[in-house]
Amino acid sequence: MPPALRIEHVSKRFGGLQALDDVSLEIAEGEIFGLLGPNGAGKTTLISIIAGLARADTGSVSILGADVVRDYRVARRRLGVVPQELVFDPFFTVREALRFQSGYFGLGENAAWIDEIMHHLDLTSKADVNMRALSGGMKRRVLVAQALVHKPPVIVLDEPTAGVDVALRQGLWAFVQRLNRDGHTIVLTTHYLEEAEMLCARIAMLKSGRVVALDSTKNLLARFSGLTLRLGVAGGEPPDFGTIQCVSQPGGRLELQLDSHAQIEPVLARLREAGVQLREFEVSPPDLEQVFLRLTGHQA
Amino acid sequence: MTPFLTLLSKELLRFWKVAFQTVAAPVLTALLYLVIFAQALEAHVQVYPGIGYTVFLIPGLVMMSVLQNAFANSSSSLIQSKVTGNIVFVLLPPISYVEFFSAYVIASIVRGLSVGIGVLAVTWWFVDLPVKQPLWALSFAILGAGLLGTLGLIAGIWADKFDQLAAFQNFIIMPLTFLSGVFYSMQTLPSFWQTLSHFNPFFYMIDGFRYGFFGVSDVPVLHSLSVVAGALIVLCLFTLRLLSTGYKLRY
Numbered sequence: 125m126p127p128a129l130r131i132e133h134v135s136k137r138f139g140g141l142q143a144l145d146d147v148s149l150e151i152a153e154g155e156i157f158g159l160l161g162p163n164g165a166g167k168t169t170l171i172s173i174i175a176g177l178a179r180a181d182t183g184s185v186s187i188l189g190a191d192v193v194r195d196y197r198v199a200r201r202r203l204g205v206v207p208q209e210l211v212f213d214p215f216f217t218v219r220e221a222l223r224f225q226s227g228y229f230g231l232g233e234n235a236a237w238i239d240e241i242m243h244h245l246d247l248t249s250k251a252d253v254n255m256r257a258l259s260g261g262m263k264r265r266v267l268v269a270q271a272l273v274h275k276p277p278v279i280v281l282d283e284p285t286a287g288v289d290v291a292l293r294q295g296l297w298a299f300v301q302r303l304n305r306d307g308h309t310i311v312l313t314t315h316y317l318e319e320a321e322m323l324c325a326r327i328a329m330l331k332s333g334r335v336v337a338l339d340s341t342k343n344l345l346a347r348f349s350g351l352t353l354r355l356g357v358a359g360g361e362p363p364d365f366g367t368i369q370c371v372s373q374p375g376g377r378l379e380l381q382l383d384s385h386a387q388i389e390p391v392l393a394r395l396r397e398a399g400v401q402l403r404e405f406e407v408s409p410p411d412l413e414q415v416f417l418r419l420t421g422h423q424a
Numbered sequence: 425m426t427p428f429l430t431l432l433s434k435e436l437l438r439f440w441k442v443a444f445q446t447v448a449a450p451v452l453t454a455l456l457y458l459v460i461f462a463q464a465l466e467a468h469v470q471v472y473p474g475i476g477y478t479v480f481l482i483p484g485l486v487m488m489s490v491l492q493n494a495f496a497n498s499s500s501s502l503i504q505s506k507v508t509g510n511i512v513f514v515l516l517p518p519i520s521y522v523e524f525f526s527a528y529v530i531a532s533i534v535r536g537l538s539v540g541i542g543v544l545a546v547t548w549w550f551v552d553l554p555v556k557q558p559l560w561a562l563s564f565a566i567l568g569a570g571l572l573g574t575l576g577l578i579a580g581i582w583a584d585k586f587d588q589l590a591a592f593q594n595f596i597i598m599p600l601t602f603l604s605g606v607f608y609s610m611q612t613l614p615s616f617w618q619t620l621s622h623f624n625p626f627f628y629m630i631d632g633f634r635y636g637f638f639g640v641s642d643v644p645v646l647h648s649l650s651v652v653a654g655a656l657i658v659l660c661l662f663t664l665r666l667l668s669t670g671y672k673l674r675y
Contacts, residue, residue, distance in 0.1 A: 138675075177515055178675045197518035205516055211509035215438045221513075227430025228517035270513065 126189030128153045128278050128309035129174065134183035136169055136333075143169040145333040147183070151326075153277070156300070156310040158324030158341070160317070160412075162420050165330040167313045168208060171282050174311075175205045187278055201229060204271035208282040208313075210263050212255040218242070218266055219251045222273055229274035241269045244299060261292045268296070272303075279303060281312040285319070297323060317412040321345075327412075331420045345410040352414075353380040353388060355395075356404030363398040365391060376403070428523035431514060435531030439497055446535060450493050451542040454485045458547060461607060471609040472640055478551055480634075483561070484606035486543045487568060487633040491626065494536030494569035495576040495597055498528045502580025503589050506673075515674065521667035525577065525660075532573025533566055540565055554637055560645060561636025567652045568629035572597075574659045581663075581672050600626045610642040625655045 129151040136144040144166045151157045159167050172178035174185050176192050176199070184191060190198040213221060219238065226234040242248045245265040250258060255266065264284065271279060281300070285293040297319060304310050314320050320327060320341070327344055329337040337344060355378045362370070362378055368391065369381040380391060388407070395402060439446040462478040469477045505511040514524065547553070555561065575597070583589040604626035610618055621627045622643075632648035635641035641648065667673070 172675070175516055176674065177512065179670065197520075200516065200518040203516075205512075207509075207512050209509045211512060213505075213510045213513065214508070215441055216434075220437075224430055224434045225513060225517070227433075228427050228514065228519055230427055230518070274517075 125153070126186065127151055128155065128188055129157075129311065130184075130186045131170070131174070132184050134170070134173060134180045134185060136166075136173065136178065136181050142333050144173070144180070147330070147333070147335055149328055149335065149338065151309060151311060153188075153309050154304070154307065155326060156304050156312070156324050158320040158327040159311060159313045159330065160320055160327055160416060161313075161330035164332075165420075166333040167330055168282055169333075170330070171205065171280055171311075171313070174280060175203060176200060201274060202277050204274065204276035204279045206267050206271045206279070206281040206284050208286065210260060210267070210287075212258075212263050212266065214254070214256045217252050217254050218247055218258070218269075221255060221266060222269055225270045226273045231274060234273065237275065238269075238273065241272050244302075245269050246295075261288055264288055264292070264296075268299070277307070278309045278311070281310065283313055283315065285314060285316060293319075317416055321412040329416065329419050336419045337415070341412070344415050345412065350410065350414075351382045351385065351388075352408040353382055353391065354378070354404070354406040354408070355380070355402060357395065357400045358403055359401040360399045362400060363394045365394060426523075427517060427519040428527055431519060431523065431527035432530055435497075435501060435527055436534060438501060439531070439535050446493070446497070447538050447542055450489050450539045451546060454489045454539075454543040455546055457485055458482065469608075471612065472638060475638060479553055480609075480638075481607065482544075482547050482551060482553055483634040483637045484630055485547075486540045487565065487630050488601055488604075488606045489543050490536040490540035490565050490569050491572045491601060491629065492597070493539040494532040494572040495579070495593070497532040497535040498573045498576035499580040499583075499589055499593070500576075501528065501531075502577065503583055503586060506580070506584070507586065511673070521664065525664055525667055528577050529570055529573040529660075532576060533569040536569030536572065537565060540569075556639035557636045559636070561633055563649070564629055564633040564636065564652065567649075567656055568626075568633065571625070571629070571652065571656045571659060574656065574663050577663055578659070578666065581666055584672075600624055603627075604630045605642070606630055625651060628652050 127150045129149070131147055131149040134144055134147045147170060159170065161167050169178060173180045174192060176196055179193065186192065187199045187202045190202060192199040216224070222238045226238060242251055245268060247262070247265055247269060250262060255263065258266065268284065284296060288296065300310055300323065312324070324341055326340050327337070328335050339347070357376045357378060362372060365380065368387060371379045373379065382388065392402070458478070458481060461481055466477045471477065471480045579589055579592040583592060603621065604624055605621065610621050610627065613621065628643070628648035628651040631641045631643055632645050632652060635645045
């Protein structure tokens with residue numbers, strides 16, 4: 125059984141910029157896979173190559189075994205893409221846009237499925253409204269609907285929640301999870317790390333066109349991120365914690381970066397020795413943001 | 425519904441939804457040309473014996489409208505889609521480049537012919553126009569519209585911005601159209617300009633189209649047909665090559 129998506133040694137250069145540098149990934153059927161990275165990391169270029177909007181200089185991509193160049197008709201039928209930009213055709217209504225999109229994939233009578241997607245995305249009342257008259261959030265939903273019109277087994281969402289309000293964002297994620305339960309493989313890029321953490325079982329992080337991490341979300345969190353210990357203290361100067369990074373903030377607040385829970389007790393012992401009283405105590409579990417920042421070399 | 429038929433119907437519906445601008449407006453423009461030039465020149469110019477200037481002018485104006493609107497259709501559709509980004513809707517599906525090419529060019533031919541028929545229909549009210557060889561006229565109209573639709577496709581693929589497209593239109597298409605014999609017969613030009621005109625493929629489209637009405641032309645009609653068909657084939661091959669390599673559409 126071929127994987128939902130196989131990316132092998134893909135490189136792409138635009139003039140002097142190495143947008144992708146020997147990227148290899150495999151995404152299994154039924155996964156929700158996160159593609160993360162700072163702006164300019166190559167996420168959208170990689171998605172463009174998967175979708176056939178761009179061509180790799182070297183390497184290959186296949187969707188459920190179909191090569192995106194040699195066997196493009198099969199590959200494209202298996203793929204739905206929600207582009208990052210809020211694009212729409214101002215000449216048509218929502219229903220027309222969906223009907224055309226369906227026809228481009230060679231589907232004849234598809235009205236029942238189009239009605240069903242519109243229903244799930246709360247677009248039914250806007251079916252005969254011109255695209256120009258829709259709000260940004262509604263246009264985003266139409267983009268999602270357009271990507272689903274041919275029932276693709278693999279769905280790629282490129283920053284689908286950028287600029288979308290909280291209610292719609294949550295609605296979209298619920299819909300994505302539902303699609304995944306129905307058997308669709310999902311690949312998404314997002315800037316909202318907490319969402320990637322919540323939704324994606326596996327994650328690849330890109331930096332300057334290279335994969336700098338590829339693992340399960342759980343392993344990434346365990347491997348790269350420590351704990352954050354936040355303390356409120358009074359009654360004396362905080363002691364030196366040795367190799368543990370500590371930031372003092374006004375109002376007697378300390379923020380310490382720990383590698384493991386085992387370091388908590390020695391920290392508390394140092395405070396007791398220094399005669400400092402403890403007033404507040406909070407341990408934050410690892411989060412993807414820290415992993416992301418460490419791997420991509422950015423500081424918070 | 426096949427991808428090709430869907431794209432074709434989308435392209436047809438696109439211009440039909442704004443028919444006031446894409447069909448009615450060019451018909452009015454052609455009528456204004458007719459009124460002004462006919463008024464100014466009817467009494468002074470007779471190109472072919474027994475054919476008044478107004479009657480001579482109408483086929484030229486019809487063909488000019490056909491050509492300009494065929495060009496406008498594919499070029500503006502493509503540049504709008506590129507600039508607004510909705511071109512992805514036709515690049516993501518499994519549409520082959522031959523289907524893509526055919527849909528845009530055929531829609532351009534339909535738009536060109538719609539405007540041409542509109543101009544003919546309106547002018548018929550005023551002038552009794554002979555139609556000696558309708559099949560020739562139709563053949564040149566279809567081939568000419570196909571050629572300009574293909575040129576529009578090239579311009580739309582090449583241009584990244586609206587002003588680049590406008591430059592293509594104003595510095596290439598307009599001069600070739602106006603210097604093609606829409607308003608005059610080649611026979612009335614000094615010999616240098618006559619020779620130059622023979623390098624303008626638009627001249628053969630107008631001359632051949634006019635033959636369909638009067639049964640007379642500046643050059644033999646088969647000669648015109650072979651020039652127009654030859655130019656169309658070369659441009660089609662060139663455009664298909666551009667599309668197959670993804671030039672400016674797929675990076």
